[in-house]
Amino acid sequence: MIARRPVANVWRSGCARGIDSLAAWIAVGIKADLELYIPGASHNEAMVKSLKPLASQVTMVPRGPSNALSYRRRNRHMVQKVDHLLAFVWQETFYRSGEWMTINLAKDYGVKVDLEVIPKEEW
Numbered sequence: 249m250i251a252r253r254p255v256a257n258v259w260r261s262g263c264a265r266g267i268d269s270l271a272a273w274i275a276v277g278i279k280a281d282l283e284l285y286i287p288g289a290s291h292n293e294a295m296v297k298s299l300k301p302l303a304s305q306v307t308m309v310p311r312g313p314s315n316a317l318s319y320r321r322r323n324r325h326m327v328q329k330v331d332h333l334l335a336f337v338w339q340e341t342f343y344r345s346g347e348w349m350t351i352n353l354a355k356d357y358g359v360k361v362d363l364e365v366i367p368k369e370e371w
Contacts, residue, residue, distance in 0.1 A: 256334075257281060258304070260326050262319075263291040264346065267336045267366075276302050285309055285326045289318035319346055320353075327354040333361045340365050 259275035260283045262268045269292045275282040281304040286296055288311025300306055309325050312318040323346070327333060333354040337347050340363060354361050 255280070256332065258283060260285060260330070261299075262322055262326055262346075262350070263287065263296050265292045265295075267347075268292070269295045272299055281305075283307070285322050287318050287322035288312065289315040289322075320349060323350040323353050326350065327357055327359055330354070330357075330359055333359050334364065335361060336364050336366055338366055338368070 255278065258281045259271060261272035261275070263272070263284055263286050272282055272284065272295060276299060282299065282302060283305040284296060284299065284303045285307050287309050307325055309318070309322040312321050327350060333351065335347055335351050335354075337345075337351075342348050351361055351363070
């Protein structure tokens with residue numbers, strides 16, 4: 249169960265399908281400022297089209313030499329100058345994924361990171 253935390257004023261989405269998209273829609277629903285970080289690789293184009301006009305900031309992150317480096321660039325842009333990251337993960341320990349790449353980048357920048365493990369039985 250998610251612990252009670254203060255609601256952030258600004259929510260950032262990396263525009264990936266799944267939790268990123270869900271969080272973006274929730275941000276709009278609670279009237280938080282939404283910042284979209286659109287990678288130069290595959291992303292949820294339908295969500296971006298719908299939410300771009302509602303976002304307080306839209307950052308188009310240039311494509312990297314590969315898809316993986318495109319996502320890394322996007323993730324780096326997202327975690328710079330933030331004070332807190334609430335990350336949703338499938339397990340509490342590291343596994344190779346975009347969410348853990350973002351978590352590790354955030355830690356490198358000194359960002360406070362809280363993890364919420366998504367219970368497998370919920371999906």
